[in-house]
Amino acid sequence: MTTQLCLADTFIADQNRAAQGALRSDFAHLGEVLARRGVDIEALVERAQSFRIAVPSWGVGTGGTRFGRFPLEGEPRDIFEKLDDCCTINRLVRTTPLVSLHIPWDKTNDLGALRRHAGERGLTVDSMNSNTFEDQAGQALSYKHGSLAHPDPAVRRQAIEHNLECISIGKALGASSLTVWIGDGGNFPGQMHVRGALEAYLASMREVYAAAPADWRLFIEHKLYEPAFYSTVVNDWGTSYWAAEQLGPRACCLVDLGHHAPNVNVEMIVARLIQFGKLGGFHFNDSKYGDDDLDAGSIKPFQLFLIFNELVDAELAGVPGFHPSYMLDQSHNVTDPIESLMVSAMEVQRAFVQASLVDRAALSGFQRVCDAVMALRTLKAAFTTDVEPILAMGRCRAGGAIDPIAAYRTSGYRAAKGAERPGVRRTAGGIV
Numbered sequence: 001m002t003t004q005l006c007l008a009d010t011f012i013a014d015q016n017r018a019a020q021g022a023l024r025s026d027f028a029h030l031g032e033v034l035a036r037r038g039v040d041i042e043a044l045v046e047r048a049q050s051f052r053i054a055v056p057s058w059g060v061g062t063g064g065t066r067f068g069r070f071p072l073e074g075e076p077r078d079i080f081e082k083l084d085d086c087c088t089i090n091r092l093v094r095t096t097p098l099v100s101l102h103i104p105w106d107k108t109n110d111l112g113a114l115r116r117h118a119g120e121r122g123l124t125v126d127s128m129n130s131n132t133f134e135d136q137a138g139q140a141l142s143y144k145h146g147s148l149a150h151p152d153p154a155v156r157r158q159a160i161e162h163n164l165e166c167i168s169i170g171k172a173l174g175a176s177s178l179t180v181w182i183g184d185g186g187n188f189p190g191q192m193h194v195r196g197a198l199e200a201y202l203a204s205m206r207e208v209y210a211a212a213p214a215d216w217r218l219f220i221e222h223k224l225y226e227p228a229f230y231s232t233v234v235n236d237w238g239t240s241y242w243a244a245e246q247l248g249p250r251a252c253c254l255v256d257l258g259h260h261a262p263n264v265n266v267e268m269i270v271a272r273l274i275q276f277g278k279l280g281g282f283h284f285n286d287s288k289y290g291d292d293d294l295d296a297g298s299i300k301p302f303q304l305f306l307i308f309n310e311l312v313d314a315e316l317a318g319v320p321g322f323h324p325s326y327m328l329d330q331s332h333n334v335t336d337p338i339e340s341l342m343v344s345a346m347e348v349q350r351a352f353v354q355a356s357l358v359d360r361a362a363l364s365g366f367q368r369v370c371d372a373v374m375a376l377r378t379l380k381a382a383f384t385t386d387v388e389p390i391l392a393m394g395r396c397r398a399g400g401a402i403d404p405i406a407a408y409r410t411s412g413y414r415a416a417k418g419a420e421r422p423g424v425r426r427t428a429g430g431i432v
């Protein structure tokens with residue numbers, strides 16, 4: 001385990017020096033443009049700086065498909081090294097001091113050391129993610145045919161106990177939520193009793209809910225297919241909403257952007273969950289066909305903006321109980337995961353700032369008189385504004401990099417880790 005902290009402030013400041021002149025001038029120009037629209041650019045910089053998003057511990061390793069995996073040099077070999085990579089990401093982008101953990105992938109026998117390791121790197125654990133979608137070595141019963149919704153109560157018991165263990169690990173690490181995604185479902189019609197499985201799931205989740213600390217939230221993550229290809233138990237936001245309602249006020253719904261059928265209007269789902277008081281958080285990623293887990297904002301940036309349009313609207317309206325958690329959940333198969341996670345965090349932050357630019361008084365005026373053209377133009381005026389100088393200025397003032405990718409590449413971090421962390425050659429396929 002290394003105690004050496006990540007990229008030094010002086011290195012980042014040196015990298016910024018050459019780009020500072022251009023940033024100052026772009027920022028001044030954008031400030032004038034926004035002032036003409038009655039917008040104070042400094043208020044937007046503050047907003048950009050207030051944005052927070054969690055990095056998934058499982059995202060810093062190279063992902064794979066079921067066909068294979070092509071590992072990168074210097075991949076982290078344990079949760080301590082994963083946190084070192086998360087620290088590097090946060091030092092460059094300054095919006096990701098939060099990390100989501102996945103158990104048992106991130107298990108360690110020294111939780112105190114892990115908490116210290118995170119703290120020394122300016123990181124906090126936000127959500128614990130349980131894993132009952134694959135079997136672990138030495139596990140008594142198999143999850144091949146399900147977990148929390150399995151027809152056999154003994155398998156359900158094992159899955160419940162695993163979630164309780166995740167809660168107790170999370171408590172020791174200072175986490176604030178548990179995210180439950182189950183792979184339970186059926187590959188063929190008739191394989192699973194549809195109502196029975198959901199009843200079994202709910203009964204299991206009642207025990208998990210009861211064990212979660214009073215100040216925690218329990219996130220329910222729905223997904224329409226995969227690994228089950230005919231049906232899943234928590235298949236959509238309606239089922240997720242129903243389960244959250246049944247469980248109680250600390251249970252809410254988590255929207256993973258890739259967990260819907262193609263062309264589903266995800267921003268509508270977000271708006272509904274806000275209205276019903278059950279939006280808990282997000283797993284951001286992007287996709288073209290299914291749960292592709294591509295970098296956030298890489299395929300459908302306008303959708304991401306429209307989601308944030310709903311989120312910012314709810315925030316400004318002061319919707320009671322509105323405080324969603326923002327997390328990334330991606331699989332990096334062909335890129336350096338550190339680069340993908342930095343770009344993704346910046347893309348989600350970009351959507352947040354663009355959505356903050358929407359002239360809401362004008363929009364609501366156009367909605368009242370049913371002027372569809374001007375309503376859309378109002379949204380597009382915000383979406384097409386290049387807010388990069390705001391994001392870069394926010395990062396730079398917070399000690400981050402004006403151009404995080406350039407700084408990261410210059411740092412030689414990946415090659416250094418390659419030398420420091422030899423020997424990870426797991427090439428088999430898998431979800432992550």
Ligand code: PSV
Nearest residue numbers: 129181221256283329431432
């Ligand atoms: C399932 O596809 C999922 O989105 C869940 O969040 C899991 O915890 C994660 O991916 C595992 O890679």
Ligand code: MN
Nearest residue numbers: 221256283329
């Ligand atoms: Mn997810």
